[in-house]
Amino acid sequence: MSFLKKIAQNMLKKSIWIFHVNTGACNGCDIELLDILTPYYDIERFGMKAVSSPRHADALVISGPVTRPTVDFVKSVYEATPEPKIVIALGSCATAGGIWFDSYNVVGGVDKIIPVNLYIPGCPPRPEAILFGIAQAMGISKKKIKPLISEQIGYQ
């Protein structure tokens, strides 16, 4: 049984289905996300595709600062996604609230509501940046940022 589970987990890397959630974004990130489905970027060559129900999805791509009316929906969409799942925060607003960080109607970044696995900052992020972020999540390309080690923060 565990052998079959292992196969299924290995296959997860080769076919990640994304469900797009808009929590009050200005549509900039949404259009850039649609760009990666076009023939020029063609994300289907990694086995990814956009699905229309959170029950089919492996990755939730959330764009926009989480506005107060959408908090419950974000929670229920997270519950409706079957395990194992990852959450990707797309754009500056979803990462930390963006320019609306102290607005009265905005809760803040997505990580204040549900746990986030991957941040793709940018306003809006370029399609190349989205592809790079997703490739990092899948392990295709290596992380370019040095891991936070003692010499960076001053210790010897």
Added chain:
Amino acid sequence: MNFTSLFLSVMVNIFVVLLLSPLFDGFTRKVRALIQSRVGPPPLQSYYDILKLMGKEDLKSTINPLFRFSPYLSVISIAMASLLIPVTGLNPPFNFFGDIFLFIYIITVVGIAIIITASASENPFAYVGASRKMMLHLSVEPILAIALITGAINAGSFKIGDIVSWYHLSGPNVSMLLATVCVFLSLQALIGKIPFDISEAEQEIAEGVLIELSGPKYACLKWANMARQVLFCLVFSQIFIPWPITDSLILNTLIALFKVTIIIFISTLIESLNPRLRIDQALKYNLTLAGFSLTAIFLALLGV
């Protein structure tokens, strides 16, 4: 048919219909990607998808027991129906047990299983998809039934093996040609591809009948859909175009696979170059075709 060849042809049929169908689906996706000038997914992508879905969590969105069992029913009935199709020669492996009526019953069970799942899943999109699928099934299954009955009248037997043997021996006549054309024109609706994928319409009703399914159940219904496509292509290529057939089991299987690949290629071309029909347009098309195919029965009764 002795026991060894029966066992072999059972294995070959189940292998072709159930295990090779994701490969054909991968072929479809690759062809569609090339038409849209994309690179497309790797050819084994559909296997990855099914295996991945098998390992996902199975969310119980409703407590209805029908919702729990009917996805598995669809895969089982596809496997049963595949045993009534001749792949390795002129006779299907279970020729002795079943005739065209049993075949039509089992094929209908696949659609019914999907409709039951959708109706039990308590989602408005699924209800819309289920009612559309029911209308589509009621309008398209008669065409296949009428075409098979035309063959039965011509051959003087209800067994699929006898129909294929008669057709292979005596060659086409007017009524069988008419039936073949009708089945070919309804093939896109039988396998549920784009001009007729009204019940699953992804952009419109968010995959309608499949919307509440997750994990293994979704994998089973996806697999059943892929296997259904291969099965109906086999029905068309093995019953209505049973040439050429040799004495060798392996050669016959390879010829069948080659014919199925060509038919799937043609249907993918139709799929990627056409828009989706509305349900009333699809019903009109299917009912016209059914009325047209009725003439095949009269011609067969006249003996031409």
